[in-house]
Amino acid sequence: MQVDMHLKSKRRPMQFLQLIFFLLDILVILAMCYCIIGKNWMKPTDIRSDIARYECYAVAFAHGDGAFQHFPSRQCAPILGSPPKATTDSVVASLKKIGAPGFIVQFVASQSPEKPYHYLPLEYPILALLPFALAAIIANAIYYQIAFACLMALIAVGIYLVLLRYKSRTSALSFALWMMIGYLLNRFPDTATGRFDLMPGALTLIALVCAMKSRWNWAFAFLSLATFTKFYPVLLLLPFLIAQQQAPRYATLKWNAWRRLGPLATFSLTSIAIVAISLLLSVAGTLNPLTYFGDRPIQVESFQASLLWLVNGMDISHLSVVYTFGSLNVLGHFGSLISLVNNALLAVGMLYLLWLQWRGKLSLPMATILLLMLVTLTGKVFSPQYVYWLFPLAAYAMGEQRGWIITWAAFSLLTVWIYPILYETVHAVILVAYKPIFWQVVAIRNFLLFTMCIYAYGAATLHKPEQTRSTSETLSRAGKPILTSTDSGPIATISSI
Template structure:
């Protein structure tokens, strides 16, 4: 029989273990309820955050159910796997399309929370980074499909250590939806892990593309809509153009390709610089992969966050939902005690808050390029640029 004193210690230990779980559950439920309330009201700042779902996504859903990907639609810029996500609300026929979409986004959010808690512990920084960081974006996460994509990338990273093949499958599925989850495999250790992960990723990509191509026509039409993208007003290049406009330049703003973009005499030059910076980031990542010699359990997490940060800040587009990706990857980093990305993760929190300040709260100022709107985006982008450079330096010094 268990002595009374031992039973008391076991009971006390169980109570201590339950308290953080209850705290996590309470914070998650309260913050998600607040996000849902904002989504239902959808009347703060530049309204219409949710119309992306019940107008654009629902329209695409209608075309997909008729057996074709959107054709000649400049706003359709997503790989074929995105079609599966836009069709997913059909799995919940009792709800409207909008309700089912939000419910699935909430389910993906919960899955990431549980996975991070299991990987890094309930008291770990990873699960709290995600639980507390996502609400900084207000209701945007539940009105975009990036939470689902981020869930695939985070689950892929957390699976790589024990089951490289499973991590590869999840990363491959994510890549068919929005390309960037493929970067989750950048930091896999050389040898069997890399071969297993990359082979299973390739298999998953080919399998899903084959299924979608058999069921839907025009799966590659999205490629036609990529080349014409300009400089979005919230991107790093957009900040440079905003400063030129405030200094008396002739730059204008137009709604094209589903986003507000700059027009004017300096756009082509800024787009060229953006392309060159993206190329430089890819060269750096390739060089790092070749030169890296020391791997820890945190290296795949750190490399994925670094890669996505570098390609985000050099992109012609930085939409607020991109912060969902970065928060998820930073949370994965914080599940490991060996990560070198803790300062980077801390920089992403104010960047997320400023992103929701720029959109939707002050989006009128951002569109019209007022000093206030420009200042908010400038500070946000400065934080992202600092985070990207710091992430690259810490990844390089920790592994080469």
């Protein structure tokens, strides 16, 4: 009797503490949704926004590209003003030129974008249509923006809950902080819910969680889904593959054993199925996103743009600013050389990262976030929404260390300062490039990311690799599942930077 009373007295504080944490999570989630939805809440669709362009894609897919004429002329202008390189007619002509079988030529010729279900986005792979179309289904044209913003907010909530369940409350709170940081400046940076980049970020996080729980087939399947939402996750295939091959369950198998190749086969088959569906709908639409990015010039917020500004004497008069591909871009002397150098840095950085991971100096979470940081840094484009590729993985890999939390918060703050704050100070987008402070803030943000990459690479290089441990779940003394040290990784143990 006394034992039972003693146990009950110990449970009451624990239950009260759990209730407090539950209420804290609810408050954080509500605050995060309030902050990231921002001015999209209860606001009719802004025809100049990216969401309005997504609506054009959704309706054109469902009804054919003739649906563009039913929208205000400015709403679909970014799409109509960027004619695709590959059209149904050009693909048919190419097939005839190489002597393709007649039934293939006829099949492609039947994929007229004027017909329903044959118009695909110019710059995005096919799975990007899912949130576009879902928002169109649940809301009419006037309130499409509200529906889309709510969908993205739900994905943000999902990321918070995944981090809470499979990592820690500290990581989840770090993610929420980085998402809400702009509200501290009395701004509602609706970038998170005004773009769809949280979707591939969430799918990539789920793939990482599955990998850390040794569910490798699911991990590679989700990585494939993320890739065909936005192409960048395909670069994570190699870090995932190295981690899978080094996992204890595969380490003792022969290099060509089927079990070793099974997860990679899962990725391949999933990708083939998605590509096949895309080709069945539109061969031209499948090809266009592959050429879209390669044609883009240097975007003004990228690290390459900062370098271009510096080598031209920090004088904007030596640069040419243009509005193309739906963004503000910059041209100038040494632009081609800077792009070439950054491509070389990307190649060398990826190879060195994979070598560090192979040597056991980088965990999979750290290899994943560091590779995405490298890709973001060396790319020609660094739009503000790209931070939502980074935040979920950064919260998982680094969100428990005070130094990283503060650094990522500063990175988020600088990004919000660039957009929307500086952009809101001009009445025409192109004018923001002629504000001297714009280039300074962009350079500070980009060199902060550069410093973060250098620090992480240096710390990994100096780290002494530990013996390989299992990534499978073990039980803590409290009886709750935790992950072994492979989860946190050698670099994630650094407490400050």
